Amino acid sequence: MRPASGRSARKPKGEGHVRRAEILAAAERLFVERGYEGATIRKIADEVGVSSTALYMHFKDKAEILAEICEAGFGKLAAVTDEIEAETQTAEMALRRKMRAYYEFGFANPNAYRLIYLTRPGEAGGAEEAARRVGRGLFERLRSTVEDMSKEGRLNRDPHTATQLIWAGVHGLVSLMLTKPYFDWDDRDTLFDAMFNAILSDLTRE
CATH class of the missing domain: 1.10.10.60 (Homeodomain-like)
Incomplete structure (x- = not known):
């Protein structure tokens, strides 16, 4: 009890x-x-x-605890993105599915998401490098898919810049909805699709 x-x-x-x-x-x-x-x-x-x-x-200390929380959280998300990567599909579809997985991860694991992606510099103490490593790892996984889109001739911007814009857009929705739950948000799926489509429309060429 x-x-x-x-x-x-x-x-x-x-x-x-x-x-x-x-x-x-x-x-x-x-x-x-x-x-x-x-x-x-x-x-x-x-x-x-x-x-x-x-x-x-x-x-051995709380820095090790926080580092393991960050690594475990990223491990869950990495496993999903690996499954998506292994399937045959266009780079654009893989990117959409990866970002959707990232989006849903935030709502399914709000505490881990806050620790990994909403911790300000200096707040994570001795585990700050682990948090940064997790963030970099996700970014590189996403950028590889955006680079595949570039190779397919679909992008009109540098892949590094495009990845930043896509990640920032999805992260913005997740962080706002987690930190401002009292706001009268529209349907979560509808917001994701509209935001992602708008960003992708600006970054791609027909």
């Missing part, structure tokens, strides 16, 4: 080796609620219901 506060009950001796998943889930919530500095090891341990010493048996 979890107490009314939502925290896990303190685990009795003999249960100190909690699953890493429990620690990661608790830390993810606290990083979003309190920021990197506010989510101390003691608070994360309390949230899970273990001692700080037990937590250190799984992670």
Whole structure:
């Protein structure tokens, strides 16, 4: 049973080796609620219901925890984009499907998305490089597909610039809808299709 506060009950001796998943889930919530500095090891341990010493048996510090959250989040998205890449289709269709997967990932994993893509410089502490690596990895995956469109003669702009514009557009929708949920947003799928089509129309030639 979890107490009314939502925290896990303190685990009795003999249960100190909690699953890493429990620690990661608790830390993810606290990083979003309190920021990197506010989510101390003691608070994360309390949230899970273990001692700080037990937590250190799984992670050397909170930077390692945040780095693993970032890597795990990107791993989910990377697996989906790999599946899309493996299928036979035009580069434009692959790009649309990859960006749709990115879009849906944000809503399915709002805390991980905030940590990876909405953390300001300096907020991620020792895990900042991991967050940057995740962001760069996604960008390169998208740019490879945009470059394929360029090879097909479909682009009227440099692939690097085109990738930035496409990513910025989709990220803008996700971040706004996550941080401003009270706004009277139109249908999520309709907004994605309209925005993506408008950007692609400007970047491609017939």
